[in-house]
Amino acid sequence: QVQLTESGGGLVQAGGSLRLSCAASGRTFSSYRMGWFRQSPGKEREFVAAISYSGISRYYGDSVRGRFAISRDNAKNTVYLQMNSLKPEDTAAYYCAADTNPGSSWRRGYDYWGPGTQVTVSS
Numbered sequence: 001q002v003q004l005t006e007s008g009g010g011l012v013q014a015g016g017s018l019r020l021s022c023a024a025s026g027r028t029f030s031s032y033r034m035g036w037f038r039q040s041p042g043k044e045r046e047f048v049a050a051i052s053y054s055g056i057s058r059y060y061g062d063s064v065r066g067r068f069a070i071s072r073d074n075a076k077n078t079v080y081l082q083m084n085s086l087k088p089e090d091t092a093a094y095y096c097a098a099d100t101n102p103g104s105s106w107r108r109g110y111d112y113w114g115p116g117t118q119v120t121v122s123s
Contacts, residue, residue, distance in 0.1 A: 003112075034072060058070055
C-alpha cells in the first residue's frame with residue numbers, strides 16, 4: 001500500500017511559479033515511477049510529467065514541456081513539480097501518482113493516487 005499526499009498548490013498570477021510536492025509512504029519509493037497529472041472541471045485528466053525510479057529519465061506532456069520540471073528525492077520519499085511561466089490554462093487540480101510496476105507507457109499504469117492539490121492561475 002502506498003499513500004501519497006500533495007502540497008504546494010495555491011493562487012498565483014500568470015507568469016509566476018509554484019512548486020508542488022508529493023510525499024509518499026512506503027519503503028520502496030525509490031523503485032516507483034512517479035507521475036503528475038492534472039484535471040480541470042469538465043475536462044479529462046491530463047498527463048503532465050513523469051520521472052523514472054532513479055530520476056535519470058523524465059517525460060513531459062506537450063503543454064508543459066519547457067516550463068515545468070519534475071524531480072525526486074528518494075531519501076525523502078518525495079517527488080516535486082516545479083512550475084514556471086504559469087498560464088491561466090494551467091489552472092487545475094494536480095495529482096501525483098505512483099506506478100509500482102512500470103511498463104512501457106509513461107502515461108498509463110499508475111496504481112496509487114494522491115487526493116490532489118488545487119492550482120489557480122489568475123490572468
